[in-house]
Amino acid sequence: KAGDGNGGTDAAAQCGSGKEFLIGMSQANNAEPYRQVMNDDITNAAKDVPGFKVVVSDAAQDNSKQVADVENFISQGINLLIISPNEAKPLTAVVKKAYDQGIPVIVLDRKVEGDAYTAFIGGDNVAIGKAAGEYYAKTLLPQGGKVAEISGLPGSTPAAERAQGFREGIASNPKIEIVATQTAEWLREKGQSVMDAMLKAHPDIDAVYSHNDPMAEGAYLAAKAAGKESAIKFTGIDALPVPSGGIKAVEQGRLQATFQYPTGGREAIDMAKKILVDCQKDVPKTTTLGTTQITKENAAQVYTELGGKQ
Amino acid sequence: MTERPLVRMTGIGKRFGGVQACRDIDLTITAGEVHALLGENGAGKSTLINILSGVITAYDGTIEVDGRPVSFAGPVDAQRAGIATIHQELDLVAGLSIAENMFLGREPRTRLGSVDIRRMRRQAAEHLRTLGADLDPRRLVGSLRVGEQQLVEIGRALSLDARVLIMDEPTAALADAEVERLFETIAGLRRAGVGIVYISHRMAELEVIADRATVLRNGRLAGTVDPKTASRDEIIQLMVGRSVDALFGEGRNEPGEVLLDVRGFAVTPRRPTPGRTEPAGVDLTVRSGEIVGLAGLMGAGRTELLETLFGAGGSGRRTGEVTIDGRPYHPHGPRAALARGVAFVPEDRRGAGLMLEHSVAENVVLSALSSLTTLGVVRRQAVRRTVAEQLTSLAVKAASPAVAAATLSGGNQQKVVFAKQLLTQPRLLLLDEPTRGVDIGAKAEIYRLLHRLADTGMAILLASSELPELRSLCDRVVVLHRGRTVATLPRASATQQAILAAANGDDAKETR
């Protein structure tokens, strides 16, 4: 293919230490804590690399806006693009455009189609969902039980994949039953009101599988208001190393467990350094980041490891 | 006059909620006649013609046009049947031009289907010219004075080439010159065999143009007279059910101290607004207990002067001197004016005077709320009592104080605005065309009220386009021309000729 192998050559030609590099980070939206942490990871990591300057744009969940953001980066003449696409297909073309112009592109978290990018770094939502499911099947509810699922925004890939992986994970334990699924659109307060209603309709829920930590926390609050917070087990996903994140919630006992969905921010800057400063030509095309299961035992330790501030 | 009536309305009745606006009314309109419709405010005149023009579609009785019974589903049906109407309330679209308003809903098209703007403008200009109005058809209606808007309404009705033309108080906002031109036009239409229904509260007009007069009272037919032969008292007797002469009474006190003193007053706007005539050298005084009239041609700047004195005028640099009780007076807003005891009744009661959808009671007390509250809480009992008193004292005809102001007849709406301002207990009352659309009985009541107020020491400054009104009501008449005082005529010398001559100013000599 035309772009293959040519992408990133211009910038690579200018590589070397002691130079200034402008890195554009196109973020799908800043409203999700996960993405805010990703931005913070990137900017913090970049501070340690002399010559790196990172600018972050916020597409506010709008594919078109993100296309325009990348176009603007190209106009400005960035040396490297990091992008966490809102959705794969709509951003494929503009990512390819950047790549074809010789700008190295690191795709984070969500993929684009084809291979017109330098590298992809991301977690695996199906695997995370599956890990959560297996945790339910083996550790949390080995005797089986009724599970309520609070899902992310309908139509978003992570929501679909975390649902799918979970079902694969619990398949080994047929006594686990998903009795209700409601969306809370990734939001804490919606998690609360959805849980309110679910508790009414299904007062005998044993556990709540939430697609992210904030919704799990919201559900916990609802259960607490109903006096059921100790009878029900809550798990989340994301495990952000920030005070409002899931690790702290596990540490403080509100959540039973959470599963890390890595931001890949540090890894992206590491790779950018390899490309721009070290002039390395052959970075791995795909880096899949693993997940860590966080329970009360390891919460404090993981929090420190991930550089979370107290 | 032909024998067969163009329109025959039989047994017409109409109820609004609890109000019987019309009851068993018969009316015929014959080709080539001017048929006057008379009655007090709220007698049911507008309701009757709204039925005929298709605005009101649910009513009792029958309408025949050319002997065939009709039932209009809307105003367009009536227009198709050859009935054109000039409604009492100006219903024009402010954001469209004169031409666009005149042809709204029946725009001439080019072959391409677009609006033939040139033809529209040309025809609009023609119709306006027959009325003696030399207005640029491209001007936005929102920038026109009320009188000019009235002419546009008339022009619009004329452009329909109707066989029956209904005019509901067409002259209410017109000055004499325009009225005269309108009469010429009406005479022409009559000769062409158009049947005309003419509603007006100006009795003198009827004697000039009406062939027949039907009088309504309280929604019923009170009688039919020939205005050329019947005496005015006779007609008034039919309308009001009593003689009006008896309504006038007592003598007047001598005026007191000078209350309002205006010397060389002018406003220089930062950016001139087209169509506004800001004060440009006004001298006048009003004493306590005195009624002073403001005369002038359309656009002479009377309205603007009153608005400015009330703090509601245009912005701009002020020069000259205005004092009240000898102390400087620079109202920067209606609140400041009200605080100094100045009240204002605007001429555009619907646009500037009333909250039409709100109740009569809410309208009446709005200006005086502060005197009816304790710690910001409205004293309901006091409000109810005050409203009742005011409505009685001004003889406002309303089903109840709780009905929306929009449901009142025009004259009664005017009285509500009046009541609102009087409640502030002003010392200086500014009135802009206070009797526009007010029936003769109510007019007399308003005059009597004004005299009574003046007798209590109130100073009144009143702008009016009806010269007879100025002459009979005022102690002095100040004539404005292009925003400038050109004459101050004491009562004795304020003849029609003198006022008109002054009002025309140098203008007549200059241009013609």
Next chain:
Amino acid sequence: MNPPNPTAVEEAPAETPPPRRPSLRLPRDRHALVDNFFRFQSLFGLVAVFLIAIAVSPVRNGENIFLSSGNLANIVRAVSEIGIIAVGMTFVILIGGIDLSVGAVLGLAAVGSATLMVDSGLGILPTVLIVLLIGTAFGATQGAIVARIGIQSFIVTLAGLQAARGIARMWSGGLGIPIAYGDGPQEAPEAFSLLSGSINGVLPVPAVLFIAIGIGALLLLRTTAFARHVYAIGGNEKAARLSGVPVRRVRIAVFAISGLLAALAGIIHAGQLNQGSPNDGSGYELDAIAAVVIGGTSLAGGSGSMGGTIAGALLLGILNNILALNNIDANVQLVVKGLVIVAAAALQKLRPRIS
């Protein structure tokens, strides 16, 4: 010079009594009945949705889940923030304006509450006062721009929305600030968590606040001169100004009230969720406006009632609740909600209209 004698105005007609003309009267009683019926019309939609909800609610062990006291309390708690915002929005809409910034101000206030208590270590009272002040000032600023420059409130508050959201994100570093309770540093006073509690274990505190504020506003709107001014400005601004209504001041006050109540909702939000997050409250403005309009208040200004708004907010809450209780698919929920909102609004149209 004698000052005008006010009594003369009213006495005078007695001297020469013009023949009293019988003014046409309504048969009072019948109309009073019909009138009273339609006065409570903003409740029609609510009652209808309530009855439907009872009918379609799942039943467990013979108990109608929807009607269970816990569920009803949840409903009111869930709408309390939107409801409080909608109360402020009612004033704004009554003067013919709109306030799109409320959701963002809620977010800003939530962040403010958390930051001031947790990071700055302030007590509850100073925190609440400062946050309410911020909200009020923000609203008043918007009101001043609307009233003085004369820009349409839609634009001003749309800009305000963006600004408030931006400030909230900058203030919080883009992340939610969790609120831990206790006496230590970085901890908020325990009392603040009362906002997520209930009175007697039945009445959620936010619900009580909503109802109290709603009733207060209802009384305010029925009894005060301020309220009359609000209606007058919405009814005919020019007439109001000429009648001596302090139009600008009332306008600014109205936007300030809206900002104040949005900030209060933000404090409650933070208390309920134990967190102040800068992105919270997005889209709340539309829900609040919907509550107001379903309650029968006209977006053109000048007519509407606070009772209607409260009913509208409860209606929306019941709707969300019953759809969730029945475990309706989220997408179907959206469609059903759209239809019910229109149907509820159509119900309000039963009122007999003027002219």
Next chain:
Amino acid sequence: MNPPNPTAVEEAPAETPPPRRPSLRLPRDRHALVDNFFRFQSLFGLVAVFLIAIAVSPVRNGENIFLSSGNLANIVRAVSEIGIIAVGMTFVILIGGIDLSVGAVLGLAAVGSATLMVDSGLGILPTVLIVLLIGTAFGATQGAIVARIGIQSFIVTLAGLQAARGIARMWSGGLGIPIAYGDGPQEAPEAFSLLSGSINGVLPVPAVLFIAIGIGALLLLRTTAFARHVYAIGGNEKAARLSGVPVRRVRIAVFAISGLLAALAGIIHAGQLNQGSPNDGSGYELDAIAAVVIGGTSLAGGSGSMGGTIAGALLLGILNNILALNNIDANVQLVVKGLVIVAAAALQKLRPRIS
């Protein structure tokens, strides 16, 4: 003093014919000048923002990045969808209504385009026609509810928003439907990808469509009777009705136009992004309304211009672009954008006002 003589009151004016007097005239020419100046006032904000953008644009290799043809083309492309929606919205706002459903209709249309071409294997023309028809019908339905039942358009279209979003999600199964090009099954005709291309490599196709539609609408609004009816309904509905303007029909038509253009924007959206995603277009309604209002159209209806809307859309686009080019922090951007929007709206206020 004499009591006034009642008969004198009505003295006939006809007896002494007053001399013909010329009514006072403005100096025409000067005013025509001022008028023409202010007529293009909706451009003031645009020109100001444009000049500022040039001034603050970063410069690379001596080239003003903002002014580079590629960048200018990007700006117009980026606003083209909002712009097309805003054109339809202008009609709605001119009649005093509002259409909150446009963003959701855009999403629905994008899903429709993708599904019909990819899953149902339809050609471009049938697909486009069906999608436009869906949008038009959706808009017309909303218009009919507004016009016939008399519910405020805010509520009807807010419900429409939810319904359209729900339908789009159900239709697409909740996920974006990617569009692959080719002749095979599950592939869309190659020609559809033209929507993401440019003419001569310079003019993006969506930008051309936006400009064409804008000019078309501008002419429509200047020349047709329909346009006058639109203004009349917004300016004075009663007058319009009395004049025989088919108020209901015009109302329905206006919402249908808005739906049609939103659907068109959805097709373009799908073509540009090679995907039909049910969540796309959320929040576009506010951007479109902002463009219309910044363009000087009053939300009260009856006054405004299409040129203003186009200028407003471009202004927003330039604003987004220049903030991004200068690498302003996203949160600061929000605040700055808010301020600039208010400033732009304030500029429009220079116009001398009627009444």
